[in-house]
Structure formats: C-alpha cells, structure tokens
Amino acid sequence: MFRALGAYLDSIKARDPAPRSRWEVLLYPGVLAIGLHRLAHWLFKGELFFFARLINHISRFLTAIDIHPGAKIGRHLFIDHGFTVIGETADIGDNVTIYQCVTLGGTNPTNGVGGKRHPSIEDDVILGSGAQVLGPITVGKRARVGANAVVTQDVPEGATMVGVRARPTLIEAKEYQKDFVPYGTPCSEIFDPSTQKLEILQCEMEQLQKRIAAFAEERSGKSEKTATKGRDRA
Template identity: 70%
Template sequence: MFERLTAYLDSIRARDPAPRSRWEILLYPGVWALGLHRVAHWLFTGQLFFLARLVNHLSRWLTAIDIHPGARIGRNFFIDHGFTVIGETAEIGDNVTIYQCVTLGGSNPTNGLAGKRHPTLEDGVIIGSGAQIIGPITVGRRARVGANAVVLDDVPEGATMIGLKARSTLVPAETWLREFIPYGTPCRDGQDCEEVRPDRAETLELQIAELRAEVALLRAERQQPEPPTPPVTRRVRAVRKAEG
C-alpha cells in the first residue's frame, strides 16, 4: 500500500512542477477527493448508498470536488486544483489528468431509465480547465481537450479537441513527442499554435485590414490627375509629330 501511494504521488509530481516534496502533494484537494472517493465507492458497491453519499458530501465540503460514489476511476488519477464534478456512470482510466472547473456531466435519458449517461475517459487523457464533457461518449486514449471546450461526441484516440462545440485539430499524438501536455493544449512548446488552431480569426482580420488599406492606396493613386505638361514639352512633342 505504501509503495502504491508513493507511486501515485510521484505520478502527480511528474505532471505538476509546483510541489517540493511528496508531503506537499498530500495536501492537494484532488488527492483527498480521490482518497475519500475510494472509500465512498467501496461503500457504494456494497449497496451502502447512504453512507457512500455521506462520505461524498464530506469530501465535497472539504475539497470542493464532487465525485459521485458510483464513478469508476483507475490508477494515478490527478485533479489539479479542484472545483470539478464527476457523474455517477463516469468511467476514468489510468493516468488521467483533469484541471479545475471540469464537468463530466450526464445526459437526460429520453426513456426515463437511468443507464450509462456520463463520459468514459480512457488512459492518458488530459482535460483542460473549464471543459465540459457531456453524455455517454468516449474520449480516446491520450486525447486532449482544451480549456473551455464543450465535447458532445466521441473523441478519437490521440486527438486534440478545442472550441465550442469542440472540434478536432487533427494533430496525432504520435507527433507530440511528449507524454504529458499541460492543460491539454500543445501551444508554444515545441508546437506551432497555428498548427493546432484552425480558427485564426484575429490573424485573418488583420490580413484583411492590410489588404483593404493597400487597395485604397492604389485607388487613390489612380484617381490623382496627371500633372500639367510644361509649354516647352508641348512644343517638342509638336515638332516631333510634324517631323514624323
């Protein structure tokens, strides 16, 4: 048990450069929330639902992280900072990282019967802060969801999802050359942000403004009247015309 705890704390330290020691990591709200969830989930699987909910409420009061006792969570799960909600039928694989203010929310079943209604996060997934993953969808292995993205459809393995509604940037995980990308957004760290941001609205607006200025300048030059021809030049032209 001590070795598993040490390995878990080391896995967090590999993803977060802030802590100076393992003892500091033990104060993280995400660590406390996961530990209390293990207890609540054990009670939940034993059909001690009231006690499971009691532990869940205690955990939420202490950590500001709400993990339903029924959620299934794998090894080395790390919630950075907190303020996260994870629903009852959510399933989380190994080595998953979630940043603050993330929701793994459920859809309302049309038949009124409770079933699988929350997301499944496979191994190595990273969810950026403020992201909303809604419904019984699957986020594939090593996929990344950028900050404030809203994901309503399945995410292919290794994809990066950004935007509202989230869309894939089609950057395969094999090209990143790194196991961990903070906040699920591989920008300005060995990657060109334009490569992973297909919507470059601000850049395009600046280019359009520059083109408009150039067109206006060309039009102004064409509309300027030609300077009057000096009398000497007119005489020279007349003589040349007569000789020709």
C-alpha cells in the same frame, strides 16, 4: 499500500512542478477527494448508498470536488486545484489529468431510466480547465481536451480538441504522441478557438499553395524531359 501511495504521489509530481516533496502533494484537495472516493465507491458497491453519499458530501465540502460514489476511477488520477464534477456512470482510466472546473456530465434521459449517461475517459487523457465532456461518449487514449472546450461526441485516440463544439486541431498524429501537455493545450501549435475558422482556412490555403507549387514543378520536369527526348531524336 504505502508503496502504491508513494507511486501515486510521484505520478502527480511528474505532472506538476510546484510541490517540493510528497508531503506537499498529500495536501492537494484532489488527493483527498480521490482517497475519500475510494471509500465511498466501496460502500456504493456494497449497496450502502446512504453512507456512500455521506462520504461524498463530506468530500465535496472539504475539497470542492464532487465525485459520485458510483464513478469508476483507475490508477493515478490527478485532479489539479478542484471545482470538478464527475458523474455516476463515468469511467476514468489510468494516468488521467483533470484541471479545475471540469465537468464529466450526463445526458438527461426523457424516460427517467439512468443507464450509461456519462463519459468514458481512457488512459493518459488530459482535460484542460473548464472543459465540459457530456454524455455517454468515449475520449480515446492520450487525447487532449483544451480549456473551455465542450465535447459531445467521441474523441479519437491521440486527438487534441478545442472550441465549442469541440473539434480536432490540424496537428499531425505524430505530434499527439508527445509527452505530458499541461492543460491539454500545446500552445505552440494550437489554434485559437476564437479565430479557429480563419486559421483553418489559412492552413488550407498554405497546403493548397504547396500542392500547386509541387504540381507546377512536376509539370516543368516532365516538359524538360519531353524537350530533351525531342532534341535527341532530331
């Protein structure tokens, strides 16, 4: 138990340079919220719903983090700062990082039947501050969701999503596999959501210019070869 706790605290230190020791990490509201959620979820599975909800309300009062007792959470979830909402049917994998003011929200069924209505977050995902991930969608492994993005459709593995409605940035897949990215936003490569359309057009223009230049060079090479063959025959 203590070894598992130590590994969890070390995983948080690896993603956050602020704490000087494990003792500081123990004071994080996200750590307390996850610990209380483990107890609430155990009560929820035992169908002690009232007591599970009671633990949930105490946790929300103490930490400003609202995790429904029914939510399934894997190992080493790091909720930084707080003000986060995680719905009942949410599934969260291992080593997920969630920054402040994130919502894993559900759709409202018109027939009143619950079912799966919250997102599934796979391993090593980063959700930037203010991100809203809504509905029974899947966010693939190692995906990054930038700050204030609104995600309503499945996110491919390794993608970086920005904007409202969130769309993947034009970064090659090999760049997705990099190390931990704070707030899910690779600032040196990301497109500003407010000017995203213009930047995408500029990127497409640059790619088109490169293709035209390569095509012209190829045509020039072919012309030179044809002229050389003509001279040789003569």
